[in-house]
Structures are given as C-alpha cells and as structure tokens.
Amino acid sequence: MAKEVKDPGLGVKYYQKARRIINKDGSFNVHRIGVESRGKAMYHWLLTTSWTNFLVMLIGLLLGINVVFAVVYFLIGVEHISGAVPLGGTKDFATTFFFSVQTFTTVGYGALSPEGMLTSMVASLEALTGLMISAMATGLLFARFSKPSANILYSESLLITPYRGSSTPSLQFRIANKRKNTLMEMEAIVIFAIEQKEEDGLFHRHYYELTLEIDKIHFFPLSWTIVHVIDADSPLYGVTKEEMLENEAEVLILTKGYDDSYGEVLHSRHSYYVSEFVWDKRFKRAYRVNKEGNFVMDLKDLHATEPIFE
Structure with missing residues (x-):
C-alpha cells in the first residue's frame, strides 16, 4: 500500500493556491527574507550561481574598481603620473585607466609611475585593494571548482504509459549522467x-x-528509466487526467549516488508539474550498440518519445 508522507518538509496547509514546489532547475520555490547578512548571502550566491553570472559579476567588479581609481587619477591630474604625456580629454582618461589597471594588478611595466604624495597614496591604496580582490577571486574560483555537484539530466516529460505493454498504467521518467565521471550506487525517492x-x-x-x-x-x-506501476496499491490508481490537472499534481524526485571522482555522495532534485505529464506515449531507446560492440548513448535521445499505438 502507498505510504502517505505527513510532511516531507514542504508544508501541508496554505491560505492560497501554491505554485510548483521544486523548480525545473532543482531549486525550491521558496523566497527567504531576513535569513542572514548580505555579505554571507553574497558569498553563497557567488558559490552557487551559474558560471556566466559569476564571470559577469567578477569582470564587472574589476572594471568598476579600475574606473573609479582612473577617475580619481584623472581628477588629480595626469601630469602627476610620471611618464604620461598630457593630451587632454578622453586620451588622458585612457592613460589614467591603463595606469590604474597596471597598479591594481601590480604589473608595473615601468613606463608609468605615481608622482607626488597624493598620487602615491592613491596608488598604494589601489595596490592593496588589488591584492585583496585578487585573493578573494582566487579563493572563490578554487571553491567553485572544488565544490562537488551532481549534473543529472532528467527527461523533459514524465510519461503515464502502459507498463511493459500491458493494460496496467505506469508512471515513468528517465535520468542520465551528463558528465563523464563515474556514479555508482544510485538511489531514487x-x-x-x-x-x-x-x-x-x-x-x-x-x-x-x-x-x-x-x-x-x-x-x-x-x-535509467524510473518506473512506478499504477496498480491497486498506488495513490494514482483510478486518478484521471482531469483530476490531476484540477489538483495540480506534482512529482518530486530526489536522487543520490556515490561519485568516484570526489569520493562523496552527491544529491540531485527535480520535479515534474502536471503540465509536464504526457499520456499515451512511450520512451524510445536511449542507447544502442555499434558494430564494434560498444555502447553508444546520445543524451538528446533521453527525451525522445513515440506514440504507443504504432
């Protein structure tokens, strides 16, 4: 008999209709307010956000700091940078920007150097800022590369389809490892x-x-095709498509497995909302054996389906 879970940690009573519990990217549909300081929240965001967001944020920060210092040098006057030739306007600003980059990165080609107490103080502050930012960026890059994470691909749809050609329906979806690393002892809830x-x-x-x-x-x-047979003991037994749509059914999935590369157990979350359920189709085979006897699997075929009445 199917076991009803009192509360898996997601709440059971709401004053209004709620949206899906787990988003398609595996994150929970929960907006937290006032949980920790902005600094810690930003650090966690930098560790968990996409590489695109991280690189855009990092490059934007580096450019922004150098522009700020370039403005300061420009206001002090380009004549206080030894080796710079005052040309006026944007050309002077370009000179101060390039000087700022050299100071920030501590490259120091030797052609440009600070001249005077005020310019030297600003250059010293920028050099210290550059060392600190570089250390933080290096630490974040190392943390992102060393953080173990699962990259499980889930089929785009969850199927309600006959079980092994019988008249008994079943719930099915497929998963695969998107990476070349070895996963073992996989479990699914x-x-x-x-x-x-x-x-x-x-x-x-x-x-x-x-x-x-x-x-x-x-x-x-x-x-791996994960299958639940909708028999008399299933909570889906006798539930029609219309009832699932009306009650906004959702299937929540937790998978975990041992990663041989990191030597750790990795977890992955996913869900299928009722709008992603598909009836009267079956999955096509996701892999084949070539002439040399090797298994060949195209991850694009993980989502491939076909009508069951062919």
Missing part, C-alpha cells in the same frame, strides 16, 4: 503531491511516497 481545498477553507497538500519498480542501481553508465 519519488513523491507524488496533490493540492486540494478542504472544508476548513485551506489548501492542503498530500504527499505519497511511490513504490518504484527499481529504486536502486549499482552502476550508472547509461540511462
């Missing part, structure tokens, strides 16, 4: 969630942990 308005006027979420055909595999070099 799948929870079915529905939301209903009850007599107290509140919206109640009910959670059911689904029994899987296979909930653990020892090796994970290929794709």
Whole structure:
C-alpha cells in the first residue's frame, strides 16, 4: 500500500493556491527574507550561481574598481603620473585607466609611475585593494571548482504509459549522467503531491511516497528509466487526467549516488508539474550498440518519445 508522507518538509496547509514546489532547475520555490547578512548571502550566491553570472559579476567588479581609481587619477591630474604625456580629454582618461589597471594588478611595466604624495597614496591604496580582490577571486574560483555537484539530466516529460505493454498504467521518467565521471550506487525517492481545498477553507497538500519498480542501481553508465506501476496499491490508481490537472499534481524526485571522482555522495532534485505529464506515449531507446560492440548513448535521445499505438 502507498505510504502517505505527513510532511516531507514542504508544508501541508496554505491560505492560497501554491505554485510548483521544486523548480525545473532543482531549486525550491521558496523566497527567504531576513535569513542572514548580505555579505554571507553574497558569498553563497557567488558559490552557487551559474558560471556566466559569476564571470559577469567578477569582470564587472574589476572594471568598476579600475574606473573609479582612473577617475580619481584623472581628477588629480595626469601630469602627476610620471611618464604620461598630457593630451587632454578622453586620451588622458585612457592613460589614467591603463595606469590604474597596471597598479591594481601590480604589473608595473615601468613606463608609468605615481608622482607626488597624493598620487602615491592613491596608488598604494589601489595596490592593496588589488591584492585583496585578487585573493578573494582566487579563493572563490578554487571553491567553485572544488565544490562537488551532481549534473543529472532528467527527461523533459514524465510519461503515464502502459507498463511493459500491458493494460496496467505506469508512471515513468528517465535520468542520465551528463558528465563523464563515474556514479555508482544510485538511489531514487519519488513523491507524488496533490493540492486540494478542504472544508476548513485551506489548501492542503498530500504527499505519497511511490513504490518504484527499481529504486536502486549499482552502476550508472547509461540511462535509467524510473518506473512506478499504477496498480491497486498506488495513490494514482483510478486518478484521471482531469483530476490531476484540477489538483495540480506534482512529482518530486530526489536522487543520490556515490561519485568516484570526489569520493562523496552527491544529491540531485527535480520535479515534474502536471503540465509536464504526457499520456499515451512511450520512451524510445536511449542507447544502442555499434558494430564494434560498444555502447553508444546520445543524451538528446533521453527525451525522445513515440506514440504507443504504432
């Protein structure tokens, strides 16, 4: 019999209809306010954000600091930079900017140097700032590269399809490892969630942990089709497509496995909202064996489906 989960940590009662619990990128749909200082929040964001965001933030910070110091040098006067030829306007600002970059990075080609007490003080402050920022950036880069993380690819759709050609329906989705590293001892937990308005006027979420055909595999070099059979013991038994849409059904997934590269257990989260459920289709085979007898898997085929009545 399917086991109802009282509360997996996501809440069960709400005054208003709630959106999906887990976003498509694996993050929880929760907006936290006032949980920690901005400095710690920024550090965590820099560790967890995408590489694009991180590099844009870092390059923008470096350019911004150098522009600020270039403005200061420009206001002091380019004539206080030994080796610089005053040309006026934007050319002088370009000279102060390049001088700022050389000072910030401590490159010091020797052609330009500070002249006078005020310029020397500003240059010293910039050199110290550059050392500190460089150390912080190096630490963040190392932390991002050394932080273990799973990169599990989930099929775009969750299928409600006959089980092994029988009349019994089943719930199915597929996963694969997007990296070339070795994952072993993979486990999956799948929870079915529905939301209903009850007599107290509140919206109640009910959670059911689904029994899987296979909930653990020892090796994970290929794709894994995770299957729940919708039999008489399933919480989905007799639930129609219309009822799933009305109750805003969602399937929550937690997978974990041992990463041989990092020597740690890695976790991955995902969910399928009812709008991502697909009926009356089946998955195409995601891998094949070539003439040399080697397995070949194209990750794009992980999402491939076909009508079941062909």
